[in-house]
Amino acid sequence: MRYPIGFTMAQARHRSKMERAGHKRYPTVLMLEPLYTCNLACIGCSVERHTGKLKDRMSLETCFKAVDDCGAPIINICGGEPTLYPELKELVEGLIARGKYIIICTNAIKLEEKVFDVIPPSPHLFLMIHLDGMRETHDYVCNRAGVFDKAVDAIRKARERGYYTFINTTVYKETQVEEVEDLCKMVDELNANGILISPGYEYESVDREIFLTKEQIHTKFKKIKDFSPKYRVNATPMFLEFAAGMRELPCAPWSTVNYTPMGWKAPCYLVGDAGFHKEYSSFWNDTNWEYWESRQDHQCQNCKMHSGFEHSAVAEAMKSMKGILQLATWSMSK
Numbered sequence: 294m295r296y297p298i299g300f301t302m303a304q305a306r307h308r309s310k311m312e313r314a315g316h317k318r319y320p321t322v323l324m325l326e327p328l329y330t331c332n333l334a335c336i337g338c339s340v341e342r343h344t345g346k347l348k349d350r351m352s353l354e355t356c357f358k359a360v361d362d363c364g365a366p367i368i369n370i371c372g373g374e375p376t377l378y379p380e381l382k383e384l385v386e387g388l389i390a391r392g393k394y395i396i397i398c399t400n401a402i403k404l405e406e407k408v409f410d411v412i413p414p415s416p417h418l419f420l421m422i423h424l425d426g427m428r429e430t431h432d433y434v435c436n437r438a439g440v441f442d443k444a445v446d447a448i449r450k451a452r453e454r455g456y457y458t459f460i461n462t463t464v465y466k467e468t469q470v471e472e473v474e475d476l477c478k479m480v481d482e483l484n485a486n487g488i489l490i491s492p493g494y495e496y497e498s499v500d501r502e503i504f505l506t507k508e509q510i511h512t513k514f515k516k517i518k519d520f521s522p523k524y525r526v527n528a529t530p531m532f533l534e535f536a537a538g539m540r541e542l543p544c545a546p547w548s549t550v551n552y553t554p555m556g557w558k559a560p561c562y563l564v565g566d567a568g569f570h571k572e573y574s575s576f577w578n579d580t581n582w583e584y585w586e587s588r589q590d591h592q593c594q595n596c597k598m599h600s601g602f603e604h605s606a607v608a609e610a611m612k613s614m615k616g617i618l619q620l621a622t623w624s625m626s627k
C-alpha cells in the first residue's frame with residue numbers, strides 16, 4: 294500500500310462525510326506551524342518561517358483549538374522546525390487522542406534527541422524528512438554541510454525503530470532530475486515508506502534565482518512522471534500529470550489550511566499578501582475561495598504545489614471509472 298490503510302481510510306471517510314453533508318469545500322489537512330524558529334535557514338524557505346523567536350510559539354491550547362475548529366483528519370506539524378517545539382510530545386499525544394493522523398515535517402537534525410525514545414512510533418504518526426537532493430545539493434540548499442548525512446542516518450534509525458518515515462523533496466531550478474531518481478532509489482535502500490516530490494514555490498521574500506518557471510516544471514516533472522511507477526512516490530498519477538503539464542486542474546487551497554503564530558493564513562500557506570485571520574470562522578467565510586480556485590492571481594501563476602492540487606487531482610479521478618481504477622491501483626501498489 295502507498296500509505297497505511299488506516300490513513301487512506303480516514304481520508305476516504307472524511308471525504309464521504311463532508312460530501313454527504315453537502316460541503317463542496319472542506320479542509321483535509323491542517324498545516325500547523327506552532328513556531329517560526331528553525332535550526333537551519335534553507336535558501337528556498339520563506340524568511341519569516343526560520344527567523345521567529347521560540348518565546349513567540351503557540352501554546353498547546355491554541356494548537357488544539359485550531360485543530361478542533363477546522364476538523365481536518367490530518368495534521369501536518371511544520372513551521373519552523375517542529376522538533377524545537379518544547380511541547381511536541383504533548384501535542385502529538387493530544388492529537389492521537391483526538392484520532393488524528395500526524396505528519397511531523399522535519400529536517401531530522403534533532404530527531405534522535407527530541408523524538409526517538411520520547412514519542413513512541415504509532416500508526417497515526419508519520420515522520421516526513423526533508424531531503425532536497427543528494428549530499429552536495431541538499432547541504433547547499435540547507436546552507437550547512439553535514440545535514441544530508443545526518444538526515445539519512447535519522448531515516449535509517451527511524452525505520453529500525455518502527456516509525457513510518459517518508460522523504461519530502463522540493464525540485465528547484467538547479468535540481469537534476471537524475472538526482473531525484475537517486476533519492477527515489479534511496480527510499481528502497483533505506484526501507485523508507487515513500488517520497489513526496491513537489492516543485493518549489495516562488496516566495497516573494499526569497500530573492501534568489503532558484504525557482505522554476507511553469508515550463509521548467511513541466512519538463513522536469515515529465516521525466517519524474519515517467520520513472521515514478523518504479524518507486525514509492527507518494528503523489529497520485531493525476532497530480533504528476535498536472536505537474537508535467539499534461540492536464541489542468543483548479544486549485545483547492547481550502548483542502549490544506551494553514552494556522553501560524555499570526556493566525557489563519559489566507560488562502561494558503563504560500564501566498565504572501567492576502568492576510569491573516571484571528572478566527573477560523575472569518576478565515577473560512579471571508580476568503581474568496583472562488584477567486585483563488587481560479588489561479589488568476591499573480592502569486593498563483595507558477596504554483597504547482599502538492600498542497601493546492603492533490604485534492605483536485607483525486608476529485609478529478611473520482612469522476613470516471615477509469616480514474617477510480619487508476620487511483621485504486623496506484624494506492625494498492627508498492
Ligand code: SF4
Pocket residue numbers: 544545546560561562563564585586588592593596597598600601602
Ligand atoms: S495556486 Fe498555489 S499559491 Fe495559489 S492559492 Fe493555490 S496553492 Fe496557493
